[in-house]
Amino acid sequence: MTAQEIVFLLLGVVTVGSAVLVVTTRRLVHAALWLVVSFGALAGSYLVLTAEFVAWAQVLIYVGAVVVLLLFGVMLTEAPIGRSDALDSGNRWAALAIATATAGVLVTVVVRGFKDAYLPPRPGGGTAGVIGSSVFRGWVLPLEVLSLLLLATLVGAIVLSRTDVVREPSDDHDDHDDHGDPADHGDHDGQGRGDA
Amino acid sequence: MNSVSVLAAPEIHAPPVEFSQLAPMLIVFGAAIVGVLAEAFVARPARYAVQFPLALVGLAAAFCWTLWLGFSEKPQHAAADGAVAVDGPTLFIQGTILVLAMLSLLLIAERAQDAFTAQAAALPGSEAEQESMADGGIQTEIFPLTLFAVGGMMLFPAANDLLTMFVGLEVMSLPLYLLCGLARRRRLLSQEAAVKYFLLGAFSSAFFLYGTALLYGYAGSVRLSAISAALSRSGGSETLLLAGVALLSVGLLFKIGAVPFHPWKPDVYQGAPTPITALMASCTVVAAVGAALRVFYVAFETLRWDWRPMMWGVAILTMMVGAIVAITQTDIKRMLAYSSIAHGGFLLTGIVATSESGLSATLFYLAAYGFTTVGAFAIVTMVRDTTGEAGHLGRWAGLGRRSPVIAGIFAFFLLAFAGIPLTSGFTGKFAVFQAAADGGAVPLVIVGVLSSAIAAFFYVRVIVVMFFSEPEPDAPSVVTTATTATAVALGLTATVVLGVLPQPMLDLAGQAATQLFVR
Numbered sequence: 001m002t003a004q005e006i007v008f009l010l011l012g013v014v015t016v017g018s019a020v021l022v023v024t025t026r027r028l029v030h031a032a033l034w035l036v037v038s039f040g041a042l043a044g045s046y047l048v049l050t051a052e053f054v055a056w057a058q059v060l061i062y063v064g065a066v067v068v069l070l071l072f073g074v075m076l077t078e079a080p081i082g083r084s085d086a087l088d089s090g091n092r093w094a095a096l097a098i099a100t101a102t103a104g105v106l107v108t109v110v111v112r113g114f115k116d117a118y119l120p121p122r123p124g125g126g127t128a129g130v131i132g133s134s135v136f137r138g139w140v141l142p143l144e145v146l147s148l149l150l151l152a153t154l155v156g157a158i159v160l161s162r163t164d165v166v167r168e169p170s171d172d173h174d175d176h177d178d179h180g181d182p183a184d185h186g187d188h189d190g191q192g193r194g195d196a
Numbered sequence: 197m198n199s200v201s202v203l204a205a206p207e208i209h210a211p212p213v214e215f216s217q218l219a220p221m222l223i224v225f226g227a228a229i230v231g232v233l234a235e236a237f238v239a240r241p242a243r244y245a246v247q248f249p250l251a252l253v254g255l256a257a258a259f260c261w262t263l264w265l266g267f268s269e270k271p272q273h274a275a276a277d278g279a280v281a282v283d284g285p286t287l288f289i290q291g292t293i294l295v296l297a298m299l300s301l302l303l304i305a306e307r308a309q310d311a312f313t314a315q316a317a318a319l320p321g322s323e324a325e326q327e328s329m330a331d332g333g334i335q336t337e338i339f340p341l342t343l344f345a346v347g348g349m350m351l352f353p354a355a356n357d358l359l360t361m362f363v364g365l366e367v368m369s370l371p372l373y374l375l376c377g378l379a380r381r382r383r384l385l386s387q388e389a390a391v392k393y394f395l396l397g398a399f400s401s402a403f404f405l406y407g408t409a410l411l412y413g414y415a416g417s418v419r420l421s422a423i424s425a426a427l428s429r430s431g432g433s434e435t436l437l438l439a440g441v442a443l444l445s446v447g448l449l450f451k452i453g454a455v456p457f458h459p460w461k462p463d464v465y466q467g468a469p470t471p472i473t474a475l476m477a478s479c480t481v482v483a484a485v486g487a488a489l490r491v492f493y494v495a496f497e498t499l500r501w502d503w504r505p506m507m508w509g510v511a512i513l514t515m516m517v518g519a520i521v522a523i524t525q526t527d528i529k530r531m532l533a534y535s536s537i538a539h540g541g542f543l544l545t546g547i548v549a550t551s552e553s554g555l556s557a558t559l560f561y562l563a564a565y566g567f568t569t570v571g572a573f574a575i576v577t578m579v580r581d582t583t584g585e586a587g588h589l590g591r592w593a594g595l596g597r598r599s600p601v602i603a604g605i606f607a608f609f610l611l612a613f614a615g616i617p618l619t620s621g622f623t624g625k626f627a628v629f630q631a632a633a634d635g636g637a638v639p640l641v642i643v644g645v646l647s648s649a650i651a652a653f654f655y656v657r658v659i660v661v662m663f664f665s666e667p668e669p670d671a672p673s674v675v676t677t678a679t680t681a682t683a684v685a686l687g688l689t690a691t692v693v694l695g696v697l698p699q700p701m702l703d704l705a706g707q708a709a710t711q712l713f714v715r
Contacts, residue, residue, distance in 0.1 A: 106406075113413060113436035137211050141218070141276040142363040145351060148225055149367045152344040155232055156374035159337045163317045163324065 571687020
């Protein structure tokens with residue numbers, strides 16, 4: 001067993017262990033922090049497999065953005081931060097059974113599928129340069145369409161969350177009035193532009 | 197596309213991107229982006245007047261370009277370095293999607309009977325919601341969002357590799373999840389529909405992606421032609437292949453709404469604003485079936501002895517469950533949703549045929565069914581009482597006496613769904629069943645005919661309710677406006693023409709199918 005394999009194994013143990021703690025801990029904030037450990041160890045596994053770019057993307061997006069989003073969610077919704085027993089769902093045994101079964105199927109498929117096929121990791125095989133030249137050569141069109149997906153998502157998020165669409169009800173206009181006073185309009189449009 | 201500036205770097209060679217062949221898609225996406233800019237810079241009262249023509253012109257221009265591609269260039273080509281296949285079936289499906297999207301857009305743009313909420317962020321039943329309602333505004337972002345969805349629908353069936361297909365799937369689905377939650381009436385139902393569709397849709401996308409990963413493990417490539425080539429070499433791991441096919445099928449069948457991946461359909465169709473339901477029931481089904489056709493005909497054709505039994509089972513279940521459960525429905529939109537599930541089953545019989553005639557029959561069926569569906573949902577938006585659309589079937593009692601024309605047209609659409617001769621539904625079903633029978637799937641055809649008969653029962657029941665029962669004193673009235681009436685008229689014309697004179701369209705579908713798929 002090479003040093004690389006040992007490190008990979010250890011990182012795997014950390015990933016699975018902290019993932020189990022995410023769902024078993026009784027404190028919401030601890031769950032979010034264990035998630036950081038799990039994602040971080042996963043990023044480490046990617047690094048060991050020489051997938052540098054994926055590893056850094058994992059750190060930036062999951063450890064950085066997603067967990068911060070989770071913590072903000074906890075803060076903004078005034079969720080219970082201390083120990084709480086309400087975190088246990090009544091369905092947890094059914095969920096455990098399904099999760100174990102799914103994991104069993106997937107692991108069996110991968111183990112049986114690849115058997116003892118072994119591909120030695122190539123240093124520098126997953127750098128940003130290699131991925132970039134592949135993405136911008138063969139995958140240009142899907143990549144550009146993905147940017148449209150982001151745009152659509154942004155527009156959608158604004159549609160779902162903006163609360164300043166309505167003008168202040170003024171005394172002088174009738175109920176079905178499409179043309180409000182222009183001054184009021186400019187103000188709201190300004191905010192709309194800021195959002196977009 | 198900003199690829200040009202990136203490609204200026206010395207060591208990256210420009211991939212060939214055939215802009216002319218991708219133009220229909222690019223026009224739709226371009227119109228969507230102009231729409232987003234209009235949303236930012238045009239004053240609120242003028243936005244609707246800008247967005248609606250912009251979207252309509254964008255779709256029409258894309259359709260004209262598709263026609264030109266189809267009739268002049270006869271492309272048979274994998275464009276953008278093999279990411280997108282521009283061939284006969286692609287152009288037929290894209291053209292169908294564009295026309296159906298234009299019809300749906302007419303419904304979406306209906307202002308007299310706003311289907312969309314004025315402010316999505318307002319809590320249902322709150323004061324802010326009432327204010328925004330009284331304000332009479334409309335969230336014009338629906339137009340660019342619709343165009344994004346249509347662009348995704350055009351990419352989904354045209355994708356030549358599984359990764360591009362996944363991107364198309366997401367671009368198509370995400371705007372639809374959002375649009376589902378924007379109904380004006382019954383906001384809670386609408387939001388429930390949006391959340392349900394989002395969660396289940398994300399789940400099915402994960403299946404699709406996992407299947408893609410396993411197939412990559414099998415073939416070493418996500419390109420459909422490479423998977424097909426790997427299959428004919430018959431090396432590699434069976435486990436990865438079969439698990440990959442199964443997971444990929446789950447993702448595709450979810451979008452078609454085949455049993456057992458259908459439970460989202462009635463809830464989402466009922467909760468979404470009816471114009472969006474029309475868009476989903478027509479264009480999304482066309483796109484999803486188109487993608488399934490390409491995957492099963494191009495990548496897994498040599499594997500058909502393995503996936504056909506599964507497809508048989510799914511098709512039989514889908515036809516029977518769709519038809520039988522529809523009988524118990526009392527809400528008109530839910531009933532049409534189950535009818536759409538049953539039609540998904542008929543379309544699957546066309547996929548099972550795996551022949552050129554199966555392909556052309558499925559293409560024809562898609563076009564015929566799409567027109568009828570948009571027309572039927574357009575009429576659902578017209579029948580209204582004080583609380584909005586009259587969803588409950590009981591409220592439709594006696595409609596035939598109060599508005600015989602509308603009730604008559606709706607009855608005609610229902611007969612087309614049932615597949616009565618002289619409607620497009622009959623021609624479509626006949627073509628699909630014939631192809632399936634030629635392909636050796638006679639039991640499947642028998643089940644199809646049986647479930648058509650069961651389905652005819654509940655279609656006729658609606659007709660009986662409309663024409664042979666007394667109207668309630670406060671029965672809903674029919675609100676006719678120019679745009680909705682246009683959509684109904686076009687849907688009706690297509691249903692009649694494709695029923696009485698189907699040959700030109702059949703020829704067109706046949707011509708598209710003779711080119712088969714590029715590899």
